Amino acid sequence: MKNILVVEDEFDVQQVVADVLRDEGYEVAVCGNGREALEYLRKHRPDVVVMDVMMPILSGPQVLEQMAKSPELKGVPVILMSEISPPESEPRRWRSFLRKPFRLEQLLDAVSRVSGVMGRA
Amino acid sequence: MSESRNEGEGGGGGEARVQTGIRRLDFILKGGFKAGGAYAVMGPPGSGKTIFANQLCCNHIEMQGGRCVYMTLLVESHAKMVAHLSSLRFFKQEYLPDRLYYISGYQEVREEGFTGLLELIRRTLRERKATLFVIDGMESAEQFSSSPQAYREFVHALQTAANLLGCTTLLLSNLRSRSHVENALVDGVIELSDQLIGPRAVRELTVHKFRGSDYLRGRHEVEITNDGLIIHPRTEIQFSKPPEQAREQRIRMGFGLKRLDEMVGGGVPSGSTVALVGAPGTGKTLLGLSFLVEGARQGQRGTYFGFYEPPPRLIEKAEDVGIPLERYVKNGRITLEWQPPLEHFMDSLAEQLLEKLRLDEKHTERRRLFIDGAEGFRAAAVYADRIPRFLSALTNQLRMQDVTTVITDELDLFHPELDLPTPELANVVETVVVLRYLELRSQMFRLLSVMKMRESAYDTSLREFRITSNGIDVAESFESAEVLLSGHARVRDGDGKGRGTGDKPPRTRKATTRRTAVKRAGRSGKGGGGKR
Numbered sequence: 343m344k345n346i347l348v349v350e351d352e353f354d355v356q357q358v359v360a361d362v363l364r365d366e367g368y369e370v371a372v373c374g375n376g377r378e379a380l381e382y383l384r385k386h387r388p389d390v391v392v393m394d395v396m397m398p399i400l401s402g403p404q405v406l407e408q409m410a411k412s413p414e415l416k417g418v419p420v421i422l423m424s425e426i427s428p429p430e431s432e433p434r435r436w437r438s439f440l441r442k443p444f445r446l447e448q449l450l451d452a453v454s455r456v457s458g459v460m461g462r463a
Numbered sequence: 464m465s466e467s468r469n470e471g472e473g474g475g476g477g478e479a480r481v482q483t484g485i486r487r488l489d490f491i492l493k494g495g496f497k498a499g500g501a502y503a504v505m506g507p508p509g510s511g512k513t514i515f516a517n518q519l520c521c522n523h524i525e526m527q528g529g530r531c532v533y534m535t536l537l538v539e540s541h542a543k544m545v546a547h548l549s550s551l552r553f554f555k556q557e558y559l560p561d562r563l564y565y566i567s568g569y570q571e572v573r574e575e576g577f578t579g580l581l582e583l584i585r586r587t588l589r590e591r592k593a594t595l596f597v598i599d600g601m602e603s604a605e606q607f608s609s610s611p612q613a614y615r616e617f618v619h620a621l622q623t624a625a626n627l628l629g630c631t632t633l634l635l636s637n638l639r640s641r642s643h644v645e646n647a648l649v650d651g652v653i654e655l656s657d658q659l660i661g662p663r664a665v666r667e668l669t670v671h672k673f674r675g676s677d678y679l680r681g682r683h684e685v686e687i688t689n690d691g692l693i694i695h696p697r698t699e700i701q702f703s704k705p706p707e708q709a710r711e712q713r714i715r716m717g718f719g720l721k722r723l724d725e726m727v728g729g730g731v732p733s734g735s736t737v738a739l740v741g742a743p744g745t746g747k748t749l750l751g752l753s754f755l756v757e758g759a760r761q762g763q764r765g766t767y768f769g770f771y772e773p774p775p776r777l778i779e780k781a782e783d784v785g786i787p788l789e790r791y792v793k794n795g796r797i798t799l800e801w802q803p804p805l806e807h808f809m810d811s812l813a814e815q816l817l818e819k820l821r822l823d824e825k826h827t828e829r830r831r832l833f834i835d836g837a838e839g840f841r842a843a844a845v846y847a848d849r850i851p852r853f854l855s856a857l858t859n860q861l862r863m864q865d866v867t868t869v870i871t872d873e874l875d876l877f878h879p880e881l882d883l884p885t886p887e888l889a890n891v892v893e894t895v896v897v898l899r900y901l902e903l904r905s906q907m908f909r910l911l912s913v914m915k916m917r918e919s920a921y922d923t924s925l926r927e928f929r930i931t932s933n934g935i936d937v938a939e940s941f942e943s944a945e946v947l948l949s950g951h952a953r954v955r956d957g958d959g960k961g962r963g964t965g966d967k968p969p970r971t972r973k974a975t976t977r978r979t980a981v982k983r984a985g986r987s988g989k990g991g992g993g994k995r
Contacts, residue, residue, distance in 0.1 A: 352540055352567040374570040375583075396541070396559070398566045398587045425545040426559045442542035 344457045345369045345386070349379040349393040349405070350423075355442075359392060362446060363453065376400025380408055383415055390457045392440075392449075395424035403428075406435040419456045478675075481529070481595065481631045484522025485515070487694045487814075490701075491670060491679040496651070498594075500674070501622040501632040503601075503645050506655030510666060511687050512635045513544065514551065515655065516597045518691040519633065521553045524562045529594040531558075532587055534568045536600035541565040553691045564591055568598070572607050577617040580604065585624050593630050601636035601645065615644045622648065641671060650674040655685065663806065665845050668694055684808045684845070695810035699852040702860050716831065716867045718750060719757030722937040726913055726922035731894050733829055735917075736858045736868040738837075738888050741898030745909055746930050747871040748772070750898070751833040752781045752788055753935060754869050758831040759791035764823055765831040767799045768816050770839035774799040785934040807843035813857050820864055832861065836871035837885050851887035858891045874899075893917040898928075911937060 346368045350356035353374070360370045371388065373379040377399040379391070395402040402422055409415040410433075422428065422436040423444065438452045479498035482489050489495045496502055506512050516533070523529035535541065544565070548554040559565070566587060572580040588596055598604070598621075608614035618634070625632040634645060638654070646652045652671040657664065666685040670678045684695040715730030724730050731737050739747045748769075755765035772780065774792070777799060781788035791797040800819060802812065816834075823830060837854070844850055861868050870892070872885055889895050895914040900907055912925045928937040 351570065352535070353537070353570040353573065355540060355542075356570070374574075396565050398568070398571070398583045399590070401560065401564075424560075425542050425565070426556050443540070443546070 343367065343369050344390065345371070345388040346453065346457075347371050347373065347379065347382060347386075347388040347391045347393075349373045349376065349391060349397065349402070351375055351394060351397040355394075359449065362449065363392075366450060366453075368453070374398075376402065376405040379405050383409065383418070387414070387418065389419075390453055391418055391420045392453065393420055393422055395422060395426075395428070403432065403435075410435055421452050421456055481523060482526055483519050484526050485518055485692050485694060486690075487683075487696055488668070488692075491668075491683060491694060491696055492673065493677050496631050497675065498631055499626045499629050500650035501618075501625060501634065501648075502651040502653060503634045503636065503649045504653045504655065505636050505638050505646075507638050507657055510655035510657040511685065511692055512655055513539065513599060514548070514687060515692050516599060516633055516635055517544075517548055518551075518553050520563050520595055520597065521555060521558060523595045524558050525553075525555075527594075529562070530592050531563045531595040531597070532591050532593040533563065533565050533597045533599065534584070534587075535565070536567070536572065536598065536603035537569045538600040538603070541567070550689065551691050552689050564593075569600075569603060572604055576607060577604075577613065577620075581617065581620055581624065584621065585628075588625065588628050588630050593628070595633075596625055596630045597633045597635065599635040601634045602639075611644055615648065618645050618648050646672065656682075660845050663845065668692075684810055686808060686811065693811075695808050695814060697849070697853075698810050698813045698860075699849065699856040702856045714829065716754075716763075716829070717757055718754045719760065720750075720753060720935055720937050722926065722939055723750075723911065723928075726924075726926070726937075727894065727916060728919050728921060731867065731916075732918060733867050734862050734865045735893040736861065736870060736891070737894040737896060738892040739869055739871045739896050739898065740874055740883060740888075741871075742874045742876045742900060744876075745898035745900060746928070746935065747873075747898060748777075748835050749781065749784060749786065749930060749935060750896075751835055751869045751871060752777070752786050755797050755831055755833050756781070756786050756788055756791060758829070758867075759796040762796075763829045763831055764826055765791070765797040765833070766816075766819060766823075767797065767833050767835065768802075768819075769800070769833075769835035770802050770804050770842075771835070773801050773803075777801075784930055784932060802839065804839070804842070807839075809840055809843040809845070809849070809853060812840060812843055813853070816857075817860060817864075820861075820866055824864070830864070830866045832866050832868045834868060834870040836873060837888055838873050841885060850885060851891075854885065854887055855891045889915065894919075894921075 346363050348356055348360050348370060350359065351374050356372050356374065360372050363370045371382060373382055375398045379393065380400065393402045393405065406420060409418060419437040421438045421440060423440040423442055425442045427441060428439065437456045440448060440452055480495040481498050482495040504512055504515060520531040520533060523531060549556065568580050568583055571583045605614050608617065622632065634649065651673040654669045654671060656667045666687065667682040668685050669682050670680065679696055679700050681697060681700060683697055686693045714733045715728065716733050717724040717730035739750055741747050755767060758765045778789045778792060788797065792799060820830065840853065841850060858868065872883065872888055883889055894916045897912050897914050899910050901910055909928050910925050911928045913921045913923065926938045928935060
């Protein structure tokens with residue numbers, strides 16, 4: 343079973359995304375901000391991180407920066423999600439990008455592609 | 464900018480202010496929010512709170528290079544909010560995430576309480592170097608308070624932290640009572656309302672409290688357009704402290720109708736206001752247009768501001784009776800401002816008019832204005848009892864700008880008395896000219912009289928006048944009117960002399976005419992020359 347970490351400060355979005363992924367058979371952990379996500383990542387290594395950009399304490403790009411500096415987290419694939427497309431100038435440290443609001447199929451497709459799982463986990 | 468302007472910057476009393484950039488709100492707040500202050504913005508769903516706060520953020524970034532954090536507490540999702548805001552002109556996606564940063568604090572307050580939420584806010588504001596902070600959905604935070612005192616402490620701690628960080632804070636919530644604990648603590652309270660008044664849906668903004676600064680009290684109309692919120696401060700409060708009269712040198716401004724001008728001593732005094740009152744079709748619009756054209760002939764600039772006839776119709780109407788309006792419209796001497804008769808905001812109309820005239824201030828020539836008619840403002844009024852104060856403020860402002868104004872008002876078509884629809888108009892204008900119909904032997908005649916004229920002698924006689932393809936012809940004397948009123952009708956020649964009809968009516972037949980009693984506030988109009 344694949345492990346997914348959902349990092350999202352909007353409580354309702356976080357819960358819906360987590361529930362949908364659980365329904366699909368993934369094991370899901372959730373964090374509400376970037377700092378919590380980094381703390382989680384130091385202890386666990388999920389197969390995929392689904393992460394928001396604008397969050398309190400540490401933003402999505404700041405977490406990605408920290409992950410890039412850490413050899414054990416460098417290879418963890420990240421799906422970034424945001425209301426706006428990331429600027430071209432920003433280093434592309436994510437595997438896939440989801441523009442909010444996204445459809446259920448888009449989320450599941452991105453997770454299955456990035457985790458290397460076709461269909462259910 | 465002086466208080467008599469409606470785009471004022473206001474005086475900030477030397478303190479740093481966060482300009483809202485929302486049209487005329489800075490004028491209402493005398494310069495904007497105080498930097499580092501905390502302000503409650505409350506209103507029911509749909510009143511425009513979220514647009515207001517986002518517009519403030521974007522304007523703050525644009526105008527003052529600010530940095531904003533927008534925190535939601537179980538309100539609209541960020542994705543939906545951005546999608547909705549994207550259609551508004553002030554919203555620029557490039558501000559996200561660097562200068563405008565959306566976060567949610569709901570999970571924090573739910574799991575960690577106010578202590579956790581305050582820590583999250585403090586850290587985020589410091590990290591983002593925020594100068595403006597918005598919390599949208601304060602009622603959600605309040606749901607988690609164990610007591611009113613706990614909520615009071617939270618709001619107080621939040622204000623203290625934001626103030627320490629030099630961050631101006633807006634607390635958005637649904638409508639709550641004026642005495643709510645939050646409102647007692649913050650530096651200012653703004654209410655956005657949205658209510659049905661008759662068939663109209665009316666949005667308004669009211670500043671209930673604003674510590675340490677003057678502000679414009681009362682309700683101000685709010686429009687939400689593609690530009691975001693636009694506020695229309697009440698005209699009568701905007702100009703409550705008019706400056707001294709601008710020009711002393713007054714001249715006479717004629718209508719271009721020899722005999723009418725003679726009746727008013729060569730014309731009405733410049734900078735004064737004339738009311739032309741009469742039933743539909745009596746010739747009010749044509750007289751007003753004649754007034755503008757006469758000014759244009761003398762090199763003066765004129766503005767038509769009307770509601771009912773679009774410019775092409777107006778030009779056609781004037782040209783049909785020999786008033787050469789088109790040439791002066793084409794050369795820019797006269798401008799035609801037409802407001803289609805839709806649902807308007809009364810103060811917005813006044814702003815349009817005054818701003819248009821202000822643009823012409825650079826010209827040194829005397830200016831004339833023709834407002835066709837007062838009923839356009841009346842129809843736009845949400846509160847009828849404002850009309851007298853509104854008209855008084857508007858006409859005062861026009862005097863300040865040294866604009867000579869003719870404004871029409873409509874009398875009932877079938878009414879035995881001169882019952883002014885806006886009685887107050889007679890009090891706020893210097894001159895009242897009445898146009899009326901007279902029915903005699905299956906024919907309609909038109910009569911004209913000057914009912915009132917301040918600071919000038921004037922002819923009190925009733926005169927017959929005609930509208931023909933050669934123009935407007937006012938009778939040379941009152942004899943024709945007298946004949947009509949007596950029932951002994953005679954038809955005038957072109958030179959104004961009467962000739963018998965050869966069909967003398969019996970003495971017992973009288974012409975039907977309007978009674979001359981004018982119902983209006985103040986003293987009834989008396990004939991005779993007024994003071995010079």
